[in-house]
Amino acid sequence: MASAVEKYHISIIPFGPGAILVTWPPRIEEGILEDIILFGRVIADRLEKACEQVPAYHSLLLVFDEAVNTAEISDRLSGLYGSMDRKPLERRLWRIPVCYHPGFAPDMALLSERKGISPEEIVKRHTRATYTVYGIGFLPGFMYLGGLDESLVTPRRNEPRQKVSRGAVGIGGRQTGIYPQQSPGGWNIIGNSPVQLFDPLKKKPCPVGIADKVRFYEISREEHELLEIEVSAGVHKLKNEKWYD
Template identity: 45%
Template sequence: MDFNLKYKAYGERSILIEWPNEINEIILEDILIFKNSIADNYIKEVVEINNAYNSILIICKFTIDNINDEISALKSIYFNRKKVGHRSQLLWKIPVCYDAFFGIDLEEISAQKKLSKSAIIKLHSQAIYTVFFVGFLPGFLYLGGLKNQLHFPRKSSPRMEVKKGAVAIGEYQTGIYPNVSPGGWNIIGNSPVEFFDVSKDEPCFAKSGDKIQFYPISLNEHRAISELVALESYELESEVING
């Protein structure tokens, strides 16, 4: 399926390519295939190729002298793109402690949604989420697939400090804060996993197109995993779900 894409200059060294303003996996797959094709075929010296829900941003090393020529080259790559070489998807199993010690907004969500806390935890942990892109903070995964029953508005006044590993809901999304930061999402738990480690070849383990599933753990299990993470002896469980 070919989409009617929009191409435009984004500063002197960048080109922005936009898809229809929807969040779905058909668009995501097309974005990732095109992104891989650009990396393999675009002769302009490229520094970065970043994707979001509905776009790709190509950042070049040098100033783009003729934007029309570059857009024509990219259009040709798009119409000749192939799925061959598209990376396998991985399903990552992420431990989350939903205890009240961490899930400081569970009570409010429970009251507003008229759902028990256990029902919220079950709905949240049974879903399989798709990683659309990584952004906002290094290692912050933008996940699609939150069940409709758990959609909940962001806080009108964001917290100045959210704990590292906080698992939260904001509107129709869920995600994990990889480091201490301000944030306006509703916190329902905490994961002891390291989501961004600059000492590794791939600082963030998950990539766009991967899948995420959470599983509940107790406070004691959270402490135990935290200790293993600190010792760099904890390994995330994952499996290839297609190739």
């Protein structure tokens, strides 16, 4: 059974005349992420002043449409946080196919050499982890995934590429992620996923949410080609299920 979410010491700081920054202990951990998401929902439901929310690893920025009495709202936020019902989040587990064929993995050989691990073992370690979505940004639908195997932690490339293919799966520091569109990028590319992670024409453009879980599974190049056809035809659906802690 899932346990209640821990209560943290937070700071509520005026961030100019029309914004307030709420901060948690400066570390990256799942409990803090859950607390931020839950508090954001409470604010959306119960704070009288509407605001835009910008969550980060250990902070939540609240941006109001106009100048506000930050002292008054800070007191209100403190009360809301203290009385918040900390039920565990309802989350989804997303299973995402990845092809690790050398044609999709320009940095695999160098990563293998640096780590002293075979490409096959890198794939095993990359696919056996369960990742947490800590943020979505940089590009629409780009997921920052925490939970990377320590043996695969690798700094970003010294020279970013001008073009990284859509669907490229990379490692950057302690995180892994998928480029949802072609773009410049400095992560180490070890594979490619044919799935569509952002569609601006859909009611929910990015199906995956912050705090959701992700697992990768390996597919062949032939399977990658078939899935690309399904995605192009609009008939592919991402595998997902309810996540139980």
